[in-house]
Amino acid sequence: xxxxxxxxxxxxxxxxxxxxxxxxxxxxxxxxxxxxxxxxxxxxxxxxxxxxxxxxxxxxxxxxxxxxxxxxxxxxxxxxxxxxxxxxxxxxxxxxxxxxxxxxxxxxxxxxxxxxxxxxxxxxxxxxxxxxxxxxxxxxxxxxxxxxxxxxxxxxxxxxxxxxxxxxxxxxxxxxxxxxxxxxxxxxxxxxxxxxxxxxxxxxxxxxxxxxxxxxxxxxxxxxxxxxxxxxxxxxxxxxxxxxxxxxxxxxxxxxxxxxxxxxxxxxxxxxxxxxxxxxxxxxxxxxxxxxxxxxxxxxxxxxxxxxxxxxxxxxxxxxxxxxxxxxxxxxxxxxxxxxxxxxxxxxxxxxxxxxxxxxxxxxxxxxxx
Amino acid sequence: xxxxxxxxxxxxxxxxxxxxxxxxxxxxxxxxxxxxxxxxxxxxxxxxxxxxxxxxxxxxxxxxxxxxxxxxxxxxxxxxxxxxxxxxxxxxxxxxxxxxxxxxxxxxxxxxxxxxxxxxxxxxxxxxxxxxxxxxxxxxxxxxxxxxxxxxxxxxxxxxxxxxxxxxxxxxxxxxxxxxxxxxxxxxxxxxxxxxxxxxxxxxxxxxxxxxxxxxxxxxxxxxxxxxxxxxxxxxxxxxxxxxxxxxxxxxxxxxxxxxxxxxxxxxxxxxxxxxxxxxxxxxxxxxxxxxxxxxxxxxxxxxxxxxxxxxxxxxxxxxxxxxxxxxxxxxxxxxxxxxxxxxxxxxx
Numbered sequence: 001x002x003x004x005x006x007x008x009x010x011x012x013x014x015x016x017x018x019x020x021x022x023x024x025x026x027x028x029x030x031x032x033x034x035x036x037x038x039x040x041x042x043x044x045x046x047x048x049x050x051x052x053x054x055x056x057x058x059x060x061x062x063x064x065x066x067x068x069x070x071x072x073x074x075x076x077x078x079x080x081x082x083x084x085x086x087x088x089x090x091x092x093x094x095x096x097x098x099x100x101x102x103x104x105x106x107x108x109x110x111x112x113x114x115x116x117x118x119x120x121x122x123x124x125x126x127x128x129x130x131x132x133x134x135x136x137x138x139x140x141x142x143x144x145x146x147x148x149x150x151x152x153x154x155x156x157x158x159x160x161x162x163x164x165x166x167x168x169x170x171x172x173x174x175x176x177x178x179x180x181x182x183x184x185x186x187x188x189x190x191x192x193x194x195x196x197x198x199x200x201x202x203x204x205x206x207x208x209x210x211x212x213x214x215x216x217x218x219x220x221x222x223x224x225x226x227x228x229x230x231x232x233x234x235x236x237x238x239x240x241x242x243x244x245x246x247x248x249x250x251x252x253x254x255x256x257x258x259x260x261x262x263x264x265x266x267x268x269x270x271x272x273x274x275x276x277x278x279x280x281x282x283x284x285x286x287x288x289x290x291x292x293x294x295x296x297x298x299x300x301x302x303x304x305x306x307x308x309x310x311x312x313x314x315x316x317x318x319x320x321x322x323x324x325x326x327x328x329x330x331x332x333x334x335x336x337x338x339x340x341x342x343x344x345x346x347x348x349x350x351x352x353x354x355x356x357x358x359x360x361x362x363x364x365x366x367x368x369x370x
Numbered sequence: 371x372x373x374x375x376x377x378x379x380x381x382x383x384x385x386x387x388x389x390x391x392x393x394x395x396x397x398x399x400x401x402x403x404x405x406x407x408x409x410x411x412x413x414x415x416x417x418x419x420x421x422x423x424x425x426x427x428x429x430x431x432x433x434x435x436x437x438x439x440x441x442x443x444x445x446x447x448x449x450x451x452x453x454x455x456x457x458x459x460x461x462x463x464x465x466x467x468x469x470x471x472x473x474x475x476x477x478x479x480x481x482x483x484x485x486x487x488x489x490x491x492x493x494x495x496x497x498x499x500x501x502x503x504x505x506x507x508x509x510x511x512x513x514x515x516x517x518x519x520x521x522x523x524x525x526x527x528x529x530x531x532x533x534x535x536x537x538x539x540x541x542x543x544x545x546x547x548x549x550x551x552x553x554x555x556x557x558x559x560x561x562x563x564x565x566x567x568x569x570x571x572x573x574x575x576x577x578x579x580x581x582x583x584x585x586x587x588x589x590x591x592x593x594x595x596x597x598x599x600x601x602x603x604x605x606x607x608x609x610x611x612x613x614x615x616x617x618x619x620x621x622x623x624x625x626x627x628x629x630x631x632x633x634x635x636x637x638x639x640x641x642x643x644x645x646x647x648x649x650x651x652x653x654x655x656x657x658x659x660x661x662x663x664x665x666x667x668x669x670x671x672x673x674x675x676x677x678x679x680x681x682x683x684x685x686x687x688x689x690x691x692x693x694x695x696x697x698x699x700x701x702x703x704x705x706x707x708x709x710x711x712x713x714x715x716x717x718x719x
Contacts (some may be wrong), residue, residue, distance in 0.1 A: 148669065150685045173716050247719040285712050325714060349715065365715040 001065025001090040003037045007081055007100070009057040010042070014075045016055035016206060016235055017046040020198075021071050032068035034115045035088075037061045046071060047116055051199050053206075054118065054236040066112035067094050074098075077105050119238055121222050124215040125189040127161050131225055133181060134214075135207040137168045140179040140360050142200050143331045146172035153244035157200055159214075159221075160192040161185045169249050175328045176249055176363040177335075194246055195221055199239035206235050219243065252363055254351055257344035259317040261290065265341045265356075269333040271309035275299035276326040278307040285367045286329070289321040290345075299326065322348040323367040332362045371448065371465035372505045372526035375405035378444050379434055381503040390415070390431040397425025397433055400615050400698075404436050408526060444502065451498055455490070460601040468514055470601045480534050484510055491529055499527075511537070515550050515597035522548075537595030542569035549592045556582055568593050607644070611652070612636045613701025619658045621696045630683050631676075633702050638676035641704065647672035647713065649706030651682040655692045656699035665690050668706060674713045679704060 017033060025031045025048070034045040042059040045052065067090040078086065083101030090096045090109070098105040138157070146154035151173065158169040167180040193216055203223060215222040223237045275286045280301040289296045295313045300306030322345060332354050333341065344353040354362040371377065375393040380386045390410035394417075395401025403424045406415040413428035424431065445464040452459050458470035471490070475483035491508045498506050507528040509520020516537055520530040532540050541548075546565060547557045559581050565571050571578070571593035579586030591597065612633040620626070641648060651673060652666035665686045673679055683702045687693055 148671070150667065150669075150682055171717065173719065174714055176717065247717075252717050282708065282710055283712070323712060351715075351717075363717070365717060367712045367714050369712050 001035075001037050001067055002063040002088070003042060003059045003061045004085055004087045005042055005057070005059040007078060007084050007086055009059065010078050010086055011075075012233055013042060013044040013055045013057035014071065014078060016233070017044050017053040018071050018075055019202060019205070020048045020051050020053055021046050022048050029068060029110050029114050029116075031070055031072070032110055032115070033071040033074060034066065034068045034112055036066045036112070038064045045115070045118070049116065050196070050240050051202060052116075052118065052236075052238040053202060054238075055233055057233050065090060067096060067109045068112055068115050069096055069107050069109040073107055077107070119220055119222075121215040121217065121220070124217050124220075124222070125186075125191055126213055126215045127166065127183055127185055127189055128211055128213045129166070129181075129183065131207040131210055131212045134212055134223075135204070137166075137179050137181060138200060138204055138207075139335050140332075141168045141170040141177040142204060143335055144170040144172060144175055144177040144362075145197055145200065147197070148172065153194060153242055153246055156194040156196040156242045158192065158194050158246045158249070162190050162192070169246070171247075171249060174325070174365050175331075176252060177332065178249065178253075178361045178363075180359045191216060192246070193221060194242035194244070196239060196242050199223075199237060202237055206237065216241075252351065253361065254344070254346055254353055254363070257346055257353065259290070259315075259320070259345045261295075261313060261315055261317075261343045261345070263295070263311070263313060263341055263343055265333050265336060265338060267311060268341070269330060271297050271311055272326050272330050272333070275307045275309050276330070278305055279326060280304060284325055285323040286326045287321055287323045289319075290315055290317065291319050292316065320345060320348060322352065323369070324352070324364060325367060328364050332360075336360065372507055373405055373407050373411075374444075374465035374504075375436060375441055376407035376410070377504050378441055379437075380407060382440070386432060390428050392421075392424055392428065392431045392433050393436050394424070394433070395421040396435075397421050397431075400617065406431075444504070448498060448502055448504070448506075451494070451501065455494060458601055468517060468601050480512055484512065484531060484533060488529070488531055495527070495529060513595075513597040514599050514601070515592055516540070516595055518550065519544070519548060532595075538572060541593065541595050542567065542572065544568045546571060549589070550597075551585070551589070551592065607646075607707065609703050609705035609707065610637050610640045610646075610648075611654075611701060611703025613654060613699055615656075615699045616697065619696035619698050621693055623693075626693065626697065626700055627684070629700055630702060631680050634676040634680035634683065637679055637702065637704055638674065641674055641707075645709055645711050646707045647674050647710040648679075648704035649673070649708070650704060651679055651686070652703045652705065653683045653686045653692070654699070654701040654703070655687070655697050657695055658698055660698070662699075663690075663692060665692065666705075672708065672710065672713075673704065674710075675716060678716065 021031060036043040040061060041056045043054055043056045045054040077098060081100045081103055086100045088096055088098055094109040094111050096107045096109055141157055145157060154171055160167040164182055164185055165180050166183040169178045211226050213224045219241050221239050221241055225235045227234050275297045276299055278299040278301060283301040286297055286299045293315055295311040297309040298306060336356055338356040342355045349368060351363045351365050376391040379391055391407040392403055392410050392415055393405045394403040401421050403415060403417050403419045403421055405417050410428050410431050415424045415428050441464055449461055452467055452469060455469060456471060460468040471487055475486055487510050491510055495506055495508060498504060505527040507521045507525045509517040509530050511517040511520050511532040512534045516532045520532045523530040546552050546560045546568060563581055565574060577586060578589050582589055614629050649672055650666055650668040652664055654664045656662040667682055667686055
């Protein structure tokens with residue numbers, strides 16, 4: 001294998017995949033990146049056996065071939081090289097010679113045939129989105145994913161492809177975020193599955209512009225992006241699916257709100273940020289008191305002090321005071337970009353709902369004084 | 371209080387006075403002795419002993435089912451008498467409490483203050499006996515460690531003063547197990563190192579940390595009768611637990627789940643009544659051969675609701691595959707408790 005490649009291109013390819021390489025890999029080969037030079041491209045691939053990422057970048061391939069190299073070393077070398085053009089040549093013993101300007105490195109690799117093969121998605125079901133749309137859907141849901149290791153099925157985002165609608169749901173048992181979009185879904189591609197958190201964070205990092213094809217089987221999902229521009233990079237993210245059934249999220253969506261209040265998102269967010277300052281670990285709630293045309297938000301900790309924020313709103317419903325964890329209330333406000341949001345309430349012990357002028361719904365459980 | 375549960379029974383049923391009374395499970399059933407009257411103790415019956423063993427040791431013992439409500443009411447009445455002596459009372463269990471009277475003798479020489487406490491303690495003992503018909507044993511000393519040892523020293527109806535200058539001498543002949551914090555495991559370690567009595571500990575030239583780890587310096591202080599633990603007031607409980615011993619050993623999942631659900635409800639109820647939240651959930655299993663295992667899980671997000679406690683307990687049992695053979699006992703508990711007046715409601719799954 002022999003090729004020359006621009007430093008920026010090599011770095012792009014390596015940085016796209018290196019995140020999945022764990023520091024405590026059980027198999028030495030999993031600390032390596034698989035490099036495959038072929039047809040004017042260098043394909044970089046890394047895996048932790050749960051998530052696999054592959055990224056193709058343009059290269060000038062003289063002799064096609066494959067090798068695996070320790071990813072930490074090769075990223076370090078590439079980042080520090082002074083010259084812009086890098087030549088990589090690999091001998092039959094998987095030893096790589098890296099030359100760039102006045103620098104020369106010899107790096108011992110491992111044969112590529114020991115690297116776990118990429119899973120096949122032949123005959124898999126598939127749905128295609130734009131990367132922008134998928135990224136926006138992930139942004140509106142991923143903050144609500146559970147990190148609690150005892151709630152395995154909630155450690156990911158639920159994808160549902162049904163009746164020309166793609167729905168994404170995330171919940172940690174205290175709040176739930178849901179968004180949906182119209183999508184072209186073939187009758188044979190109807191399905192639902194749970195994509196684990198690690199794959200989600202890689203998607204959040206790697207999605208840019210252009211189309212993304214989502215392929216899925218019983219236990220695997222692949223996200224395949226195509227570069228929007230000539231000479232750009234395409235990325236493939238493959239992940240195992242979370243094995244388990246997602247809870248029936250529809251049952252927790254309140255059907256008949258008593259009050260629907262329009263609020264200025266940024267104004268509410270700022271007020272909550274300030275009120276949160278006076279909360280504490282033991283007293284981690286803010287109280288929202290709705291009165292005639294005004295909302296008073298208070299946060300307090302006994303013997304520390306209190307914050308009081310008064311917002312002018314349009315409200316003529318019954319007086320109501322309801323307490324929430326400020327983080328859970330601010331999360332969707334940070335994820336949205338709309339000027340206005342709608343807050344729907346029933347009473348102080350029933351779930352509240354945040355909506356906006358886009359397909360988005362957020363259910364948040366209140367806190368109760370005992 | 372002396373043989374508390376048994377004494378309450380003997381007070382309420384005069385025909386039982388002078389009889390060996392054993393409160394707990396019947397001798398032909400599983401379960402343990404909760405309390406034994408002094409007449410029963412002569413036969414070697416002790417609390418926490420399996421009832422079958424007690425039945426063997428004391429075949430003519432009068433076995434009574436515990437009447438917890440009666441004991442709790444009695445405990446409240448006695449604690450009220452203690453509270454009448456001053457504000458500094460730390461209940462330790464239903465029948466034990468520490469009183470701190472040091473504020474009543476400001477500036478007095480410590481030995482003199484201890485002596486002044488004697489008539490007050492005697493008056494308290496008399497009042498408990500007169501108003502409640504029960505006897506109590508009292509230890510008077512300069513700290514909790516010694517006061518407790520003093521109260522155990524001359525039961526029943528005992529009153530023991532440990533003068534401050536005599537504390538090391540008082541402790542010398544006692545077995546190491548008598549010290550607060552020395553359980554079966556620590557005792558084994560100490561005895562293996564040739565340290566049988568508290569005197570042995572006092573004379574031990576080496577670093578006790580080599581034997582008992584970071585607890586070494588405290589153990590040395592305790593051995594010399596030094597203890598600076600303050601009284602803890604109010605409902606300062608460290609953990610809440612619940613467990614069931616089954617009539618027949620079982621691995622029937624629906625039964626075990628029902629048992630866990632009930633325990634979780636009980637624990638969540640206690641948490642709610644005290645406005646507490648927990649950060650640690652523990653499960654306990656005991657197999658037919660008495661092998662006992664516990665597993666626990668801690669997290670930042672506090673646990674309050676029964677179904678959450680239940681879910682975490684099930685998760686722990688499943689994670690470590692603890693139910694792979696019939697269980698004699700199944701239990702759960704919560705700890706890492708913190709007062710929190712406001713609790714997060716959760717979605718129904």
